[in-house]
Amino acid sequence: MVAATGIVGNGAYGVLRGPRVKRVTVPLARLPRSAHGFRIAVVSDIHLGPVLGRGFAQRVVDTINSTQPDLIAVVGDLVDGSVEDLAPAVAPLAGLRARHGTYFVTGNHEYFSGAEPWVEHVREIGLRPLENARVEMGAFDLAGVNDVTGENYGDGPDYDKALGDRDPGRAAVLLAHQPVMIHEAVKRGVDLQLSGHTHGGQLWPGNFIADAANPTLAGLERYGDTQLYVSRGAGAWGPPVRVGAPSDITVVELASKRA
Numbered sequence: 001m002v003a004a005t006g007i008v009g010n011g012a013y014g015v016l017r018g019p020r021v022k023r024v025t026v027p028l029a030r031l032p033r034s035a036h037g038f039r040i041a042v043v044s045d046i047h048l049g050p051v052l053g054r055g056f057a058q059r060v061v062d063t064i065n066s067t068q069p070d071l072i073a074v075v076g077d078l079v080d081g082s083v084e085d086l087a088p089a090v091a092p093l094a095g096l097r098a099r100h101g102t103y104f105v106t107g108n109h110e111y112f113s114g115a116e117p118w119v120e121h122v123r124e125i126g127l128r129p130l131e132n133a134r135v136e137m138g139a140f141d142l143a144g145v146n147d148v149t150g151e152n153y154g155d156g157p158d159y160d161k162a163l164g165d166r167d168p169g170r171a172a173v174l175l176a177h178q179p180v181m182i183h184e185a186v187k188r189g190v191d192l193q194l195s196g197h198t199h200g201g202q203l204w205p206g207n208f209i210a211d212a213a214n215p216t217l218a219g220l221e222r223y224g225d226t227q228l229y230v231s232r233g234a235g236a237w238g239p240p241v242r243v244g245a246p247s248d249i250t251v252v253e254l255a256s257k258r259a
Contacts, residue, residue, distance in 0.1 A: 018059035019043075019234040019247035021067055024220055026227060027255040028140075028191045030171040035139030036256040041069035041098065043249045044177070044196020045233025047109070048089045049080035052235050058092040060234050060249070067251050071100040071137070074127060075196045076107020076147055076177030080237070083117045094125040100137060102127045107177040107197065108149035109237075115146075115155060130175060132158040140171040140254075143190075147177045157181065163188045173254075179214045179230050186226045193228045194252065200232030200245030207245065218245070 031038075041064045048057055064072060074093075079086050096102045104127040110118050119129045128135075130144025143166075145157035157176070166172065174185050174193045185193045200218040201207025211217045216230045231250050236242055 018056065018063060019249045021063060022248040022250045023253065024229060024250055025253045025255050026192055026220065026229065027257050028171045028227075029225075029257050030140075030169065030191060031254055031256040031258075032139050032171075033256045033258045035171075035254060036258075038071070038139065038254045039067070039069045040173070040194070040252045040254070041067055041072045041249060042075060042194050042196075042229070042231050042252055043072070043234050044075040044231045045077040045107070045199055045235055045237070046074075047077055047080050047233075047235035047237050048086055051240050053089045054092060056235065057089055061092045061095050063249055065095070065097050067249070069098045069251060071142070072096050072098045072102040073175050073194055074102065074104040074122075075175050075194055075231070076105055077109040077196065077233070077237075078104070078107070078122070079113050079118060080109055081113055083114065083121045087121060090121070091125065093122070093127065096126070103135075103142065103144060103175060104129045105144040105175045105177060106131075106147045106150060108147050111147065111149045111153055111155075115150065115153065130162070132161040134162050134166060136170075140173060140191075141166055142173050142175070144175040145181065148181065157184070159184045159188055163190065179216050179228060182215055182223050182226065182228045185228075186224050190226050192252075192254075193226065194231075195228065196231045196233050198230055198232070199237065199242070202236060202242050202245050203239070204244065
């Protein structure tokens with residue numbers, strides 16, 4: 001009992017203190033030399049709600065900004081609740097700072113909470129939603145697709161809209177909340193997909209369930225010519241406890257093989 005209490009208590013403290021920074025270097029064959037060292041701060045699964053509120057959001061923002069990224073990617077499951085209830089909790093995200101801006105894609109929990117109002121709200125506070133869309137970052141293409149849960153709401157991912165008609169000679173980075181979306185990314189020649197959703201399992205025995213349901217539980221793996229990076233996420237869903245799956249904000253540094 002003492003050991004179990006200690007483990008749970010430490011797991012709760014690990015969530016509430018805020019995520020730690022993890023750094024990963026990802027070589028991309030098509031990335032030009034000019035983009036070598038480009039840094040993307042990846043944050044997923046913040047899960048702002050009744051337990052993790054405005055103070056937690058501010059800790060996440062401060063941690064991201066401290067890394068001085070070139071670009072910030074918020075890859076879904078930002079909230080667990082409505083805009084009406086959680087707008088004050090989300091407000092600190094207006095303070096996110098990156099040279100090339102902050103981009104957002106929906107996760108499954110946005111659809112449970114009202115995806116359309118949340119997309120409009122994050123736009124209002126300065127994040128740029130990528131709703132099945134693509135932007136040219138100069139050295140590479142950044143694309144984002146809606147979460148697969150959106151299919152139940154008539155608002156699912158459209159890979160052709162996000163990735164079609166692009167120059168195949170340019171590197172492409174895709175923001176997609178769920179790792180299972182990697183199979184479509186491979187078909188379309190994406191170089192790197194950035195995802196979350198799994199929480200790295202969060203809490204035993206959830207790690208076994210999440211591992212069985214996702215191609216990658218956490219970290220970097222290769223699928224053919226496409227690489228997939230899965231963050232464990234910044235927050236927690238359900239009990240604010242993590243055991244064996246510490247929360248993270250990941251700085252993904254892109255590396256050119258031509259450098």
